[in-house]
Amino acid sequence: MTESRLTANMTECLYCKVPFAAAAAVEFCCNACEALYKLENTDDKGINTGRFERSLEKYLSLAEIKSNELSFYAEGLHCSSCVHLLERLHEFDPHIQQAIVHFGESTVHVKILPEGSWPHVAAIIEELGYTPTALSTREKLLEQQKKENRQSLRRIAVAGACAGNIMLFIVPVYAGLVGTWAAVFNWLSFLLFLPILLYSAQPFYQGAWNFLKYRVINVDLPIVIAMLTGFTLSTYHLIRGEGAIYYDSTASFLFLILSSRYLLKRVQQKYLSGDYLLQHLQLRKELKTGEKINLRQGERIPADGVLVSTRAEIDMSLFSGESLSQYFQEGMKIFAGSTLLSSHAVMQVEATGLHTRLGQLLQQLKSESVQKSHFVSLTDKMAQGLIATVSLTSLLFFIAYSFVDFNEALERSLALMVIACPCALAFGTPLAYGLSLRKAHKQGLLVKNPDVFEKIHTVKNIFFDKTGTLTEGHLRLASQDGNVERQDQRVILSLQAVSSHPVAFAFRHAWKDVDSLPKMESREEILGEGVVGKFHGVEYSLKRSKELNILDYIAVEYRVDGRLKAHFFFEDPLRADTRETLQNLTNYDLHILSGDKKDRVLKAALLCGIDDKRCHAELSPEQKLQHIKASKNTCMIGDGANDALALKAADIGIAVKGSVDLSLSSADIYFTRGGLKPFVEFLNISRQARRTVRRNLAISLTYNAVGGVLALGGFINPMVAAILMPISSVLIVVSSLRGTR
Structure with a gap:
């Protein structure tokens, strides 16, 4: 759709500033934006007392839960405004300490004070427009997902069985059967289409209703229009006893669209859920605070606690970035996620599960890494533009060509609506970035936001801290x-x-x-x-x-x-891989920002081949910040503690040493392994992600352009279009998996 056409029917949301198709006097694109606007600009928090009290009664059973942390499955969570709204639950109830949303799983993890009430929390979530289901365990979430998947499979099975039998009855009619038996077969096709219309197509009705209710463009409304148009015209022709019947093609394309969506959902659950992050925690949930446990050599420490043994050798690389092990003595604190290298040790448990230092970090990282990047949001808008363009084009073509041939106009318009695949356009980019995040995390590169995969290609100046970055970081x-x-x-x-x-x-x-x-x-x-x-x-x-x-x-x-x-x-010797890595970064201007003595910094620069004029020594954290601000297109690689200000100010901040939780609070990326080789790996993953995203966009846009022309030219009927639509999604999945393997 051209910009002029969009402008004519679109208005800007008063809160998020995103254009949307608006009815008269509507100022917000969705309920979440309206609630956020009221929360920030008025005294009205949008809570309806009567509805709230009724909701509270529904969730009274949650009062039996004694834990101060609980996750809810929030049905209806569909955009970034929903995420922002739910993460501000504490503003609706002072007893709520924190709310962290996982967009990919539609969950919100809530922490409350001892005097807080879980029924109260659930009632607030429902009042804000979401249906909450308490998830007392991770298994409960998987159970909810399995339940939803089973329901989707039942809808697909019903649609497939009915569509298959409709095809059997319609083939003789296509072959020339006329008279009473042709009418009987057509009526049987009508009866077989009803389960699809009344049961299998329910998700499309919900999506179309959301389209109308929230003014958020999606593909469900065109699908519902196409389905109801085909059904209504077929039934009209059936009653009249003359005219084309579309039950077979309409049933087939609904079956294939349902199958395609199920495939995409399963791929998303497998590759975009973020569960692989929590695999870092090998936790034993039966552990209790104060309990003493025996650790064996090579075992990952399952909880935070205090070393009881006289001495222990521990691999702390996940937290410190140092490759060498460290020696702890009795009374020193050790953390979950570290690995015992001694033959055995005894520790006393102080914190377990999500209460550990690593557990809290991974929960935070899991929440932040699923937020939409700028480029993902852009492709979302492209997908919405594609839907609007296809819908308008189909309508105009149908009106114009119906004067030439009504049946042919309907066939071609339906084919265009069916073949257009905004799912592939909108899904391809987040899938590519999600797989890239997964690959980075597996290689020990903890990435907070997929935006860095895009921003790294604009970087011209790379600033290094010396101690712990270019050098080993330990004496x-x-x-x-x-x-x-x-x-x-x-x-x-x-x-x-x-x-x-x-x-x-x-x-x-x-x-x-x-x-x-x-x-x-x-x-x-x-x-x-x-x-x-x-x-x-x-x-x-x-x-x-x-x-x-x-x-x-x-x-x-x-x-x-x-x-x-x-x-x-x-x-503090230079790392073994420093020289080799820096020699390969010929496309960047390299700098050193260090608080160390000038002589040591200049010697390190000489060994690394960095120009003396770009080396700055004896700097305070504030002075490092000024150097970053004075440059453009910057990447800072340094210590998460000493370089926190510089890491935050840089376009991309990478922490390679120090406290992992402090590092990720100020940096975009944390390397769990020492040295600069992880930076080279990150650059390679970013290049792969960019190539994959571009290829996915090319596949999707080429498919839609060629398919649209063929559909309007009459070379593709709705049935063939329904077959081609899921094929485009499969191509995107294959392209993404191949590009990020």
């Missing part, structure tokens, strides 16, 4: 100067027993075979200096050396009763 004990005996090693490890300082982890890694640590009589960690403790009346200290200042090394002095006994030198 190694490079050398020592002085006589350090076994007993000294035990004392030093005891001094650093519960410290999470990088120097402490470096000592534990270098001396991992040392055991039987003495218990210090006193211990004090001095911020920015080091640690001091006493054992058998003797004072021991580990402090950063103020005398030695060696390039690329951190010097720590070890003193016994104030007497210097040894120096330890620690380094």
